[in-house]
């Protein structure tokens with residue numbers, strides 16, 4: 001059996017191939033990984049460091065309320081929030097990714113679901129005290145960026161918090177995927193009743209000084 005190809009090169013091949021269906025390629029990618037044709041995309045078991053340092057390490061189970069992880073992939077961030085005590089949902093547009101997240105976390109109390117930021121279930125509107133979005137908006141073609149950002153905002157409950165972690169860009173650049181966000185694009189999470197609490201640019205691991213880093217932005221709905 002041939003060795004699996006790299007998921008990064010497959011992402012580059014698929015990600016811009018069909019601009020009229022900007023999210024359709026994710027299922028193809030995850031399905032290729034499930035069949036062993038490519039290595040596993042976005043494969044990590046630990047929470048993203050920008051999330052882990054933001055939540056800190058409170059006593060497991062000490063948090064309360066509902067949380068959702070947007071574009072949850074293999075579920076590491078959803079599992080982290082679940083351990084902290086949030087009643088957690090993780091959703092992804094790719095059914096195969098959702099299946100992989102369930103398979104990787106047997107017995108998990110996270111609710112994993114198939115869901116599309118561009119067509120969210122009405123029941124999820126304003127339903128989550130904490131919304132965590134890591135690298136999903138930047139993974140999708142800029143043509144639907146405004147709609148994706150609006151979808152993320154719509155999930156936040158009254159009084160709730162949104163944490164967005166995205167690659168940083170100085171200028172819009174169409175040469176993705178990914179398509180990192182400018183500061184203006186990050187600030188756009190802070191509309192429709194959401195206000196920015198903090199917008200930080202963290203240094204990207206291993207990046208040369210002055211290179212664009214990673215946005216970690218927190219918003220609150222009043």
Ligand SMILES: C[S@@+](CC[C@H](N)C(=O)[O-])C[C@H]1O[C@@H](n2cnc3c(N)ncnc32)[C@H](O)[C@@H]1O
Nearest residue numbers: 026042071073092093094116117134135136139
């Ligand atoms: C760059 S990956 C990041 C995965 C995960 N958040 C992480 O940090 O490891 C983007 C994820 O978003 C999912 N995705 C893309 N478009 C989506 C959409 N419209 N709605 C929900 N999930 C989406 C993809 O299937 C993929 O799992």
